[in-house]
C-alpha cells in the first residue's frame with residue numbers, strides 16, 4: 001500500500017474519532033440512562049391508584065397468573081410535581097412516579113397487593129427532553145434500576161401523553177381531599 005493511501009486511511013479514522021467525540025455530549029444528553037430510578041418515591045405525595053386488567057401490556061414480561069386478577073397502579077409526585085399539579089406548570093426537576101403491583105383476589109373475594117411488576121417515571125427537564133415535551137420517560141422492570149426504554153419507546157410514551165398537552169402532558173388532575 002502506498003504511503004499516501006495509508007495516510008488517507010489514518011486521516012479518515014482520526015476524523016471519525018473526532019466526529020464521535022464531538023457528537024458524544026449531545027447523544028449522552030438525550031440518553032435513556034439519564035432518566036434514573038426514582039429513589040424513595042414512596043415517601044412523596046401519594047396521588048391516587050387505579051386498576052388495569054390482566055391483559056395490560058405491563059404484564060408482558062411476567063404474566064398475571066392466579067391469584068393475580070389485575071394490576072394496581074399507585075401514583076406519586078415529588079414536591080415540584082405536586083406544585084405543578086396545582087398550577088398546571090411543571091418546573092424542571094418535577095418527577096411523577098407510578099408503580100404497578102399485582103392485585104391478588106382470594107377465595108372469599110378479599111384482595112391484596114402482590115409483587116411489584118414495574119415502576120415508571122416522568123422527569124421534567126425542558127432542555128434535555130425537549131423532543132418529548134420536556135419530559136423524560138423511564139421504565140424499570142421488577143427488581144431492576146435500569147431504564148428499559150430506548151428513544152423510540154420514549155417517543156411512544158410521549159405520543160399518548162401529548163393528548164394532555166394543555167395539562168403539561170400529565171393525565172392526573174389535582175384533587176383536593
Ligand code: HEC
Pocket residue numbers: 049050073075096097098120121122137138139149153154156157158160161169170171172173
Ligand atoms: C396509550 C396511552 C399511554 C401511553 C402509551 C403511556 N401512557 Fe402514561 N399514562 C396514560 C394514562 C391514561 C395515565 C393516567 C392513568 C391513571 O390515572 O390511572 C398515565 C399516567 C402516567 C404517569 C403518571 C402521570 C400522569 O400523566 O398522570 C406516568 C409517570 C406515566 N404515565 C408514564 C408513562 C411512561 C413511562 C410511558 C411509556 C412507557 C407511558 N406513560 C405511556 C396513558 C399512556
